[in-house]
Amino acid sequence: MEAAQYPAHWEADVVLSDGGTAHVRPIRPADADRLRSFYSRLSAESIYFRFFGPRPRLSDREITWFTNVDYVDRVALIATIGTEMVGVIRYDRIEPGEAEVAFLVEDAHQGRGVASVLLEHLAATARERGIARFVADVLPANQKMMAVLKQVGYTAQSSFADGVVRMTLDLTPTETAQEVTASREHRAESRSIERLLSPGSVAVVGAGREPGGVGQTVLRNLLGADFTGPVYPVHREVRAVAGVRAYPSVTDIDGEVDLAVLAVPADGVIDVVKECAEKGVRGLIVVSSGFGETGPEGRARQDEMVRIARAYGLRVVGPNCLGVANTDPSVRLNATLAATLPERGRVGFFSQSGALGTALLQRVAQRGMGISSFVSAGNRADVSGNDLLQYWEEDPRTDVILLYLESLGNPRKFARLARRISRRKPIVVVKSGGTTQGVPTGHAAPVLGLPDTALSALFEQAGVIRVDDLIQQFDVAQLLAYQPLPAGPRVGLVGNSDAMALLAADACVRVGLEPRPPVNLGARAGAAEFGAALASVLPDVDAVVAIYMPPIPGNAEEVGAELLRVSRGCGKPVLAIFEGKIGMLGELRVGATPERGSIPSYTAPEEAVRALAHVVRHARWLEQPAGVPEEIEGVDTGAARSLVLAALGDAPAEMDASRLLACYGVEVWPSETVTSPQEAVDAATGLGWPVVLKAAGSEAAKRAGTVRLGLSGPDGVRDAYADLTRQLEPEAVLTVQRMAPQPAVPTVAGVMEDPAFGAVVSFGLGEITARLLRDEAYRLAPLTREDAAALVRSPRAAPLLLGEYGYPPVAVEALEDLLIRLGRLADDLPEVARLTLDPVLVGESGVTVLGARVVLRSHEGPRPDGGPRRLG
Known part of the structure; x- marks a missing residue:
């Protein structure tokens, strides 16, 4: 060969x-x-x-x-x-x-x-x-x-x-082999982040004497946090910085260096990376700017920096980042540009934006929420949110994971990790760029080809809590970090403000919660009244919102203590609107720093209820079985691959979709293209009466009146043929197909090979209004039975399949089976760039696929998150 x-x-x-x-x-x-x-x-x-x-x-x-x-x-x-x-x-x-x-x-x-x-x-x-x-x-x-x-x-x-x-x-490939690979990947990537967040020593390269300089700021923040290991300033010319002995280069440092923070001009970073490699440094934080965010030349410099660092065994946070922090008392690391660092807490926080990171840390500190560790990835050239997920999954100091994402480097891997980790620790995500799906300049990440609704659906599939903004993210986080999960949507309302209680009740209804009649204690209610009311409401609800807004100053400490006493050990979340203050208030805290059982406070009822609704939906997701892709009968993967390879050249190609689908147990009803009335009659006779005559082209099919249904004889076919050719054009291409059983709900299903997500299954209803509104749902392939059920029920028009609004119930299970088979096909064949089944009629006894079209494209190398372990 x-x-x-x-x-x-x-x-x-x-x-x-x-x-x-x-x-x-x-x-x-x-x-x-x-x-x-x-x-x-x-x-x-x-x-x-x-x-x-x-x-x-x-x-x-x-x-x-x-x-x-x-x-x-x-x-x-x-x-x-x-x-x-x-x-x-x-x-x-x-x-x-x-x-x-x-x-x-x-x-x-x-x-x-x-x-x-x-x-x-x-x-x-x-x-x-x-x-x-x-x-x-x-x-x-x-x-x-x-x-x-x-x-x-x-x-x-x-x-x-x-x-x-x-x-x-x-x-x-076996399930065991896949589990071994995933386990090794998890341990390795977790360990690589642990080396960054728990170093024994830190060097700050570029720490000068100029007040307010980037390097000196990081150095002073390290010293101010009382980092438990030695700190080494590195400067070519000075002998000491901030009272600490300085070294002319990293290689001149007497002791070992685990972590180096680089705050030197961009054109000098690569030389410092090589010095760090020679010294045996194990991780780099590059706060310097002037890389990918500046354009092609900076991007080339950024890529070269990462290539050299990885080649010598180093992971890189940044460049153009804020830094990293770890509040563990045995580490006390503040290698960031932010002087304000939240106290110790149970929340791990990842942010891509360096500029935004300072403001985020300040807001967390103002809330008194606390963090376990923090990473600002900047341009995300190497270390990403996926790496942090691997670390936080096993970190005993982290209960909740917060991610502020501007881009997704490997979305499919993110979905795989999140689906596993969300069952142990909730993940709350803010994803910017939802309207544009753009990627910030300099980020080593692909532009997402799927609509933002698809991204939300894939987050939902993975159990990720996606919120709209940072305020919501912190609102949800402080509830998850310190209160138990609710068992259901029933909400009790206890307070001394009738108006605010009504606002809370209205907010509950809007977000799908079930409020019980508010218990109004009156403006002068004190600790005893609040405690008694809370105790009486808790047995019959799944969560309680307590509202304490006295018209004149009351005894907040006593009321807070009573709310804590009654709620302690009840196993149900209690939230508060407490004097209009936000965060983990001293009056509602368990312990000097917040511990489990502390009651979060919100400035308004709507904010509390909105956070509770997110948590209720997450609890409902956790109740669903994780599920695994099931074995499917009637699948011949080998034959399908042979068909694809035989049809595929270097350029995108089309093939007979019905033959490919037959390899996965999916039958497409046959149709015949006709060019004359007599051919139409002959086709109808061969296919079996009654028949449908319709325009063959996808564009012509979008026009109204291009389908003639229920033709039961030759004369009807001839008349319909003449009518359609007059409406379209004499040379229009028409097809004949046997009439499907009625009544039925038209739907559309498909798969696509997305460059970032890999194989994705889509589903929507075929009604014209649903198509115009792009009422579609998405899931990553392959599908579990639970995935398929959720996919069918996700479109807004899904009630039409479930016997509502006067429609008869249809064979939803058969539809789910079809989607599972499509997911298996998509997972097996990355060469299938797009496959569309349109329409799929769902009747009372089964599904009928009337049309299918497939586009093939050559595919080389592993899919995103496919194949053996690799970075990126």
Whole structure:
């Protein structure tokens, strides 16, 4: 077989198990010297295990053999850190569908997960080249290699002969293999963020003596927070900054440096990154601006900075960011430009905007809400919200996750992580750019092709609480952080203001909650009255809003103490409108800093009720089973892929959608294109009476009156043909199709391959009003049974399917089954750029697909969040 072109899409930056990074790529002939150097650093034992005997050096012939591969039958991938190779893995095809695999990892880097990540990537390349099995001959004493092969999650078999263990791996992706990959990814990415947020020492590069300078500001904030480790100012010329000894460069620092904050001009950042790599720094915070946000030249500088940092094992926050903070008493890290840092709390906060970050931290501090940790990612060139989700999932100090997102680097991965994490810790998101779907200049993220309604639907699928603005985000967060989740929508209202109680009741109705009649205690009610009323209301509701707005100053401390006493341990959320103040007030706190059971306060009833409604919907989502994509009968993925590959060229192509759908158990009713009245009659006779005659083109079909229904004889077909050709044009293309059962509700279903989200399933009703209003719903493929049920019920016109407004109930379960099959097709075939089923008639006994159209497009490399682990 001829050698393939260098497969650049196999290159990837990866996170290792200890949180460091490496670069994985195919080997090249130019790597000969790099391979010699790598081999010279191997121990005799590693060489013996690889070659089954001593081999002090590789010959020039062997070097040529190992570095010259065809990327088809012979493939080798290497892992590099900096300029050095630290691991290599290869396969050689030995027969159709089977290849021999072997790998080597430099002794100094063993135990960091290099071998496992290389094996993941090689398995993906092998499947791409039609290889289904790996075989490996291993010496019995080589327990490390056998462990790597066994623990990857593929089905493994082993046999022993002639002193060698032969292991065979079936490379078919299994649920176990996917779980192993996800678990390793989670641990590695979590560890990489932990290294940033819990450093043992920090260097501030660019910390000068000028008051108000960026570097000095970060340095003073670090010192002011009483960071628990050493802090090293770095400046080329001065000997001390803020009373702390300064060093001329990072490499001149006496001790180890875990984290470096870079506050130097943009054109000097890359040189400092190289210094940090030489020093062994493990993470970078780049607060400097002048990168992607300035245009193409800055973007190129930004990309080069990240490339170098990752190549040497460093993660990067920024550039153009505010910094990071950790309120853990054992760390006390404030490596930000914000002098005001909230106190310790249970909320993790991620913001992309550096400029907005200062204001956000001030607002959190004003509310007395507290944070566990904070990261401002700026241009989000490397560290992203997905990385922070991995960290906060296991962080025992974080109960609620807040994300302010201006862009999504890998939306599909975000949805996967959020769906898992939301079941343990609520995620509250503000996503800017909802009207434009634009991406801020400088962000390393794709422009989203889906409408904002689709993004909201995909957030909903993942259990993410999406709110409209930052005020709502904090309103929801302070409720989630300190109060239990409600069991339902019933709301009790207790207060000393009849007007505000009525406002609260109206607000409940507007957002779908069920208010009980307000209990009005009168303007002069005190602690005893509030306590008694709260105790009487709590048993019959799921949540209570308490309103304390005395017309003249009362005893707020006593009322607050009584509300805390009665609500303690009730298991139901209690919210307050307390003297018009916002946040975690001292009168309503449990503990000196807010702890669970503290009652959040809001300035107005509408704000409290709106926050409660978000939390009620989240609690309802948690009650639904997580679900898994189910096995489907009547699916022939192999046949479907053969059809697609046969039809697909280099350019977008179309094929017979009915044949493709038949591979997934979906029947499209046949139709025939006709060009004369007699052809129409003959087609109707062959298909079976009664029939429909309609315009074939999608544009013509949008015009009113282009369909003739219920034609039961030849004369009716001839008359309809003549009528339609007069209305359209004589050469109009018409089709004949058998009449579907009536009554039925017309719907539209489809799938699309989105560059950012991957496979997406859409659904809407086919009524003209629903089409004009784009009343569509979306879910990521593949679909669980729960996903399909939610997809059917999400459009605003969905009640027409459920027996409301005088319509008879239809076969919703059959419709859900159809959507599940579409989701499976979309997940299996990334080459399906778009598939539209229009119309799909849903009747009382089943669904009928009357029309389908598919567009194919070549697809190379993994999907977003597909394939082996990789950064980006």
